Structures are given as C-alpha cells and as structure tokens.
Amino acid sequence: MFKYFAAYRKEWLILIRDPAGLVLLFLMPMVMVVILSMVQEFGWSTISREPQVPVLFVNTDQDSVGNKFQQGLTEAKIFTLISQLDSVPVTREVARQKVLEGEYQIAVVIPERTSERIRAKIRLLVNKTMTSLMMPDQNFLAGVTNTDSVEVIIYFDPAVRNSFRNAFLSSTREFNSKIESRMIFETFQDELRKLFPGFNMPVIDYEPSVYFKEIFPSGVEEEILPSTTQHNVPSWAIFAMFFIVVPLTSSIIKEREEGSLIRLMTIPVTYMTIFMAKVGVYLFVCFIQFLLMVLAGIYVLPLFNMPPLEVGANYLAIAIMTIVSSLAALGYGILLGTLSKTHQQAAAFGSVSIVVLAAMGGLWVPVYLMGSFMRHLATFSPLNWAHAGFLDIFLRGSSLMDVFPEIIKLLSFFAVTITIAAIYRTLKPPIST
Amino acid sequence: MTEESIIGIRDLTKYYKGADEPAIDHISLGIFKDEIFGFLGPNGAGKTTTISILCGLFPPTKGKVTIDGLDIRLNHEKIKHIIGIVPQEVALYHTLTGLENLQFFGNMYGLKGKALKERIGEYLVRFGLEKFARKQVSTYSGGMKRRVNLIAGLLHKPRILFLDEPTVGIDVQSRNVILEFLHELQETGTTIIYTSHYMEEAEKLCNRVAIIDQGKIIAIGNPKELVALNPEFKNLETMFLHLTGKGLRD
Numbered sequence: 001m002f003k004y005f006a007a008y009r010k011e012w013l014i015l016i017r018d019p020a021g022l023v024l025l026f027l028m029p030m031v032m033v034v035i036l037s038m039v040q041e042f043g044w045s046t047i048s049r050e051p052q053v054p055v056l057f058v059n060t061d062q063d064s065v066g067n068k069f070q071q072g073l074t075e076a077k078i079f080t081l082i083s084q085l086d087s088v089p090v091t092r093e094v095a096r097q098k099v100l101e102g103e104y105q106i107a108v109v110i111p112e113r114t115s116e117r118i119r120a121k122i123r124l125l126v127n128k129t130m131t132s133l134m135m136p137d138q139n140f141l142a143g144v145t146n147t148d149s150v151e152v153i154i155y156f157d158p159a160v161r162n163s164f165r166n167a168f169l170s171s172t173r174e175f176n177s178k179i180e181s182r183m184i185f186e187t188f189q190d191e192l193r194k195l196f197p198g199f200n201m202p203v204i205d206y207e208p209s210v211y212f213k214e215i216f217p218s219g220v221e222e223e224i225l226p227s228t229t230q231h232n233v234p235s236w237a238i239f240a241m242f243f244i245v246v247p248l249t250s251s252i253i254k255e256r257e258e259g260s261l262i263r264l265m266t267i268p269v270t271y272m273t274i275f276m277a278k279v280g281v282y283l284f285v286c287f288i289q290f291l292l293m294v295l296a297g298i299y300v301l302p303l304f305n306m307p308p309l310e311v312g313a314n315y316l317a318i319a320i321m322t323i324v325s326s327l328a329a330l331g332y333g334i335l336l337g338t339l340s341k342t343h344q345q346a347a348a349f350g351s352v353s354i355v356v357l358a359a360m361g362g363l364w365v366p367v368y369l370m371g372s373f374m375r376h377l378a379t380f381s382p383l384n385w386a387h388a389g390f391l392d393i394f395l396r397g398s399s400l401m402d403v404f405p406e407i408i409k410l411l412s413f414f415a416v417t418i419t420i421a422a423i424y425r426t427l428k429p430p431i432s433t
Numbered sequence: 434m435t436e437e438s439i440i441g442i443r444d445l446t447k448y449y450k451g452a453d454e455p456a457i458d459h460i461s462l463g464i465f466k467d468e469i470f471g472f473l474g475p476n477g478a479g480k481t482t483t484i485s486i487l488c489g490l491f492p493p494t495k496g497k498v499t500i501d502g503l504d505i506r507l508n509h510e511k512i513k514h515i516i517g518i519v520p521q522e523v524a525l526y527h528t529l530t531g532l533e534n535l536q537f538f539g540n541m542y543g544l545k546g547k548a549l550k551e552r553i554g555e556y557l558v559r560f561g562l563e564k565f566a567r568k569q570v571s572t573y574s575g576g577m578k579r580r581v582n583l584i585a586g587l588l589h590k591p592r593i594l595f596l597d598e599p600t601v602g603i604d605v606q607s608r609n610v611i612l613e614f615l616h617e618l619q620e621t622g623t624t625i626i627y628t629s630h631y632m633e634e635a636e637k638l639c640n641r642v643a644i645i646d647q648g649k650i651i652a653i654g655n656p657k658e659l660v661a662l663n664p665e666f667k668n669l670e671t672m673f674l675h676l677t678g679k680g681l682r683d
Contacts (some may be wrong), residue, residue: 002540002543002545003540003541003543006537006540006541007537007540009537010526010533012532013528013529014526014528014529017528017529017569018528158438206524258522258523258524258525258526258527259520259522259523259524260525260526261522262490262518262520262522262524263518263538263586264541265489265490265526266490266513266516266517266518267513267538267541267542268490268510268513268514268541268542268543286562395666410495429490429491
C-alpha cells in the first residue's frame with residue numbers, strides 16, 4: 001500500500017505540474033456539455049419554446065383555409081412564418097429559389113382557391129351522405145360539382161433531416177385534419193339549417209373528444225419531466241468522461257518513452273501498482289469532471305433559457321455510477337496505452353473508438369430507434385451501460401439496486417481491461433524483444 | 434575484488450523477432466564479485482541486449498544467467514532487490530524535481546522516512562546537486578540529469594549495479610565525478626557492470642572488459658593485460674579498432 005501511495009503521489013505531482021492542461025481537462029468537458037446541449041436543444045425539445053425555424057409561407061388562397069393554416073403553424077410556436085421579404089410578399093417562385101439556395105429550409109405554398117375547392121369537396125361529401133342515407137327523396141346534389149384534391153406544396157431543403165421533415169409534415173397534416181373536420185361539421189350544420197329553416201340550430205363549438213395526457217413514470221414520488229437537459233447532460237458527460245482515455249494513454253506512453261517504465265521493471269513493484277496509481281489519480285479527475293458537468297447542467301444551462309438538470313435525491317447512486325463509469329473509461333485507457341506503440345496510435349484509435357462506442361451505445365441516437373442488429377451491438381458498449389444507468393437515475397428516479405446490473409458490467413469491464421493490460425505488459429516488456 | 438562469480442552467463446543467445454542474425458551469439462562468461470566489468474563494442478554489437486537480459490528486462494532465446502546463484506528466469510523478483518540499473522536513457526520524470534524523482538524511486542524500493550531522506554541528501558551532496566534538488570528535471574543540464582539518473586539506481590544500495598553508457602553526452606567534470614564515485618562504490622563491495630564507447634574511460638575504470646562484436650565476445654580480460662599481450666597495439670582503442678574494424682556501424 002505504501003508503494004501505491006508513493007506512485008499515486010508521483011502521478012498527482014505530474015498532473016498538477018501542467019496547470020494549463022489541468023484547466024483544459026476540467027473546462028473542456030463543461031464547455032462541451034453546455035454547447036452540445038444548446039445545439040441539441042431544439043431537436044429534442046418537448047417543451048414549448050419561442051419560434052425558432054423560419055418558414056416561408058406563401059398564402060395565395062387568402063381565405064379561411066390558408067389563414068387557418070397560417071394561424072396553426074404560428075401557434076405551434078416551433079416555426080416563424082415569413083410571408084414577406086423586404087416588404088414584398090413572397091411568391092411561389094421566390095420561395096422555391098430561396099429553399100434551393102439553402103437560405104430557407106422550408107417553404108409552404110397554399111394554392112389559389114384552396115378554401116373554395118375544399119369547401120366544394122366537403123359539400124359534395126356531405127350532400128352525398130345526406131342523399132343516400134337520410135333523405136333519398138331530396139336532391140342534395142343539385143348544383144354541386146365534383147372537385148380534385150388540393151395540393152399544398154412544401155419545399156424542403158435537401159439538407160433538412162428526415163426527422164425534422166417528418167415532424168413538420170405531421171404538424172401540417174394535423175392542422176389540415178382539424179380544419180377539414182371543422183369544415184365538415186359546419187357544412188352538415190348548414191345543410192340541416194336549410195332542411196329545417198324554423199329550427200333554431202345551437203352554435204356548437206367543435207372540440208376534440210380525445211385528449212392525450214403525457215405521464216412520465218418515475219421511481220420517485222415527484223414526476224421527473226424529461227427535458228433536453230435530462231437527456232443531453234448525461235450523454236455528453238459520459239462521452240467527455242471516456243475521453244480521459246487520451247491524456248491517460250499519453251501518460252502511459254510518455255512514461256515508457258522516457259525510460260522510467262524500464263527502470264520500474266527492474267524495481268520490486270508490480271505493474272498493477274503502477275496502473276492502479278494512475279487509475280486513482282485519473283478517477284479523481286473524472287469525478288471532478290462529472291461534478292462540474294452536472295453543475296453546468298444545473299446552473300449554467302438555465303442561463304441560456306434551457307431547463308435545469310434535475311438530479312433527484314439519490315446522490316449515492318449518482319456517485320457510485322460516476323465512479324464505476326470512470327473506472328470503465330480508465331481501464332479502457334490503461335489497456336489502450338499499454339497496447340499502443342506510439343502517441344499517434346493511442347490518440348487516433350482512442351478518440352475514434354470512443355466516438356464509435358458512443359454512437360453504438362446510443363448516446364446520440366437512442367437505442368430504441370436503431371435497427372435490431374445495432375440494438376444488439378449497443379449492449380456491448382460500456383458507454384451504453386453507463387448511459388442506461390444515468391438515465392435510470394436521472395429520468396426514472398432509480399435506486400442503486402435498480403442500476404446494479406450496469407454497475408456490475410462496468411466494474412467487470414474495468415477488471416478485464418486492466419488485467420489484460422497487466423498480463424500483456426508482463427509478457428511483453430516495453431522494449432523490443 | 435574476489436574471483437568468485439556473482440553473475441554467471443552460459444551460452445547466452447538472443448534473437449530479436451524477425452531477425453536472421455542473433456543479437457547475442459552463445460556468450461559465456463563469469464563476472465566476479467566486487468569487480469567493475471565493462472562490455473565494450475561498437476553500436477549494435479549486443480552490449481545493451483546483454484545488460485537488458487542480465488537485468489531481467491527480457492528473456493534470452495537460449496542460455497542461462499545466474500545472479501548470486503539464482504536463475505534469473507525463476508527468481509526475477511528476488512534478484513530485483515539486489516540489482517540496480519542506470520539505463521542509457523535519462524529514465525526520470527521530467528516534470529518532477531530531482532528530489533521528487535529520487536523520493537519516488539526510493540519509495541518503490543521500499544525505502545521511506547528519515548533513512549531515505551538522509552540517503553538522498555548524502556547523494557545529492559556527493560554529486561553536487563543539493564542546490565538543484567527542488568528544481569524540475571526538465572531544467573537540468575545533460576550532466577545533472579545523468580547524475581540524478583545514476584543516484585536513482587543507487588538509492589537502495591544494490592549489490593550489483595548495471596550502468597548502460599552512464600557518461601554519454603556529458604561534460605568532463607560530470608564524467609569525472611561519476612567515475613570517481615564508481616571506484617568508491619566498488620570499494621564498498623558493489624559489483625559494477627558497465628557499457629561504454631569510451632575506451633580510455635573503460636581502460637581506467639574496469640578490472641576486466643569484454644569486447645563484443647556482432648553478438649560474440651572477441652576478447653576478454655584486464656584491459657592493461659589485453660594491451661600488454663598484444664604489443665602491436667598502443668592502447669585499448671587501437672586494439673578495439675583492430676578487432677572490430679574501422680567500418681561504420683548502424
């Protein structure tokens with residue numbers, strides 16, 4: 001144990017002798033969490049925000065349907081509708097050109113006579129229904145002509161992501177259904193008024209019969225509302241934490257290149273002691289990094305109009321999850337540093353493999369959205385285990401026992417990687433043989 | 434010096450991976466207790482490979498090494514306690530101070546407290562480093578780094594000390610201090626195994642030398658006696674050049 005503490009002290013001194021590096025080690029992950037959370041804020045948002053995406057809106061209908069569309073899209077508070085550019089109304093051709101040039105990502109064109117054509121189509125539908133089902137002796141179809149469907153044109157910038165395009169199309173289809181339903185209802189009322197002129201038809205305000213209540217089940221009494229912050233902070237914090245691999249591998253390779261490791265090989269001290277001293281120091285670094293990232297989630301993100309991170313009250317579970325996630329990252333770093341021959345190898349493979357493991361582990365695209373093969377692959381990523389554990393604690397209010405399987409997986413990963421590194425170094429000395 | 438072998442080398446052969454020629458080719462010799470033994474040879478002759486095997490850094494392809502009667506393959510951990518190594522590279526942590534480096538390596542040998550502090554202090558004074566002990570090694574001159582490198586291998590007072598070109602690239606003053614110290618160390622009963630390119634230095638310092646070339650020992654004995662036996666050579670260097678040739682090596 002005495003040798004361990006001496007090696008720990010040495011690692012600690014080396015670490016603090018590079019104050020600029022130390023500041024970067026703590027500051028960069030915080031900056032990353034804040035910036036990337038802000039970038040992803042819109043994409044993940046489930047909470048109403050100020051309108052953000054500008055949409056060119058060409059309303060050549062200038063009647064009820066066009067106006068209701070405009071009103072609906074504006075009320076969605078996701079889009080800023082732009083009908084004029086430089087005080088000139090936007091035309092279909094201008095809208096198309098602006099989207100083509102990538103200046104705007106979406107343009108909606110409501111064609112001329114849209115309201116009139118929809119009304120005619122609905123009238124036909126209503127009258128057909130009344131003629132065939134209710135009053136076959138009455139001719140409700142007199143004066144009604146058939147009409148084609150209306151084509152609302154939406155221009156999309158090819159760079160727009162599918163998920164965003166689908167969200168926009170869903171919103172517009174929803175507005176359209178509402179508008180059409182209301183018009184059908186009103187047309188029926190009109191026809192009935194004609195049929196029963198003396199009957200005092202009550203004014204019925206059409207409201208949907210079904211509402212959807214969102215509930216987010218949680219293990220704690222107080223419901224934890226999912227937010228961009230709740231999703232993003234754990235994801236980016238784990239990602240940043242695993243990037244400890246880069247300075248750690250650098251420390252191992254430097255020790256080897258400078259010859260100190262060769263001297264240590266002739267001294268009665270085990271590789272495990274040397275490795276564990278590094279783990280001890282870098283574990284502290286990871287812990288502080290995570291703490292700072294969580295504090296950034298709680299106190300810095302709200303400064304940018306984002307919801308604060310809610311960590312619940314299960315501090316022990318969070319602390320243990322942080323420790324085991326850090327250990328997994330450090331075990332991986334020790335293994336890479338031991339296997340890599342040069343700084344370049346370690347830095348390139350280390351950073352790229354973390355990006356791959358993060359993507360594979362569902363840190364950027366949720367695992368449930370992946371195909372079955374990728375979903376299976378995700379279960380092999382230690383970043384996925386850490387992510388699942390933190391989401392359970394932060395979003396579901398899980399206890400330490402609930403995340404026990406993830407803790408065991410991460411600890412096992414650490415034990416396996418560091419043991420392989422120690423065995424490899426014992427069998428293969430750090431000089432050419 | 435007693436003619437009792439503390440290191441026995443028998444039929445030692447080493448092939449590096451992928452190499453057709455051996456780095457060491459069937460070397461056999463004994464190194465006596467308390468002697469200063471020098472391995473001399475041109476670049477790539479097999480000096481560092483021999484020392485590395487003797488220190489247990491990697492195993493030989495063939496042959497046997499015993500240190501103090503112990504087979505190095507079977508007793509490496511025990512042997513670590515009785516050997517010290519001063520590698521060719523300055524094997525120190527450059528962002529730590531000289532004192533911190535020495536404390537760390539002393540601790541790794543199990544030394545601590547007052548005993549370690551006193552021993553470090555003694556060596557720092559002996560090598561003229563006491564004023565620089567609290568400065569980072571990165572700020573040291575080449576000679577100062579070499580001196581700290583030497584002290585780090587001596588702290589536990591090893592019975593056998595391996596030095597791989599300890600005086601390479603340093604000034605005359607630092608070299609002089611180191612060589613004087615090695616003589617003193619020998620007098621306290623330490624066996625010193627040493628490699629060098631400096632023939633004059635080896636001639637003065639070593640009780641015996643082995644001239645190695647292409648992995649083979651081509652001459653072995655007391656440097657003065659070797660020269661005396663071959664009167665056509667005026668010193669060890671001319672004999673060395675004759676034996677190993679004047680052609681450039683890798």
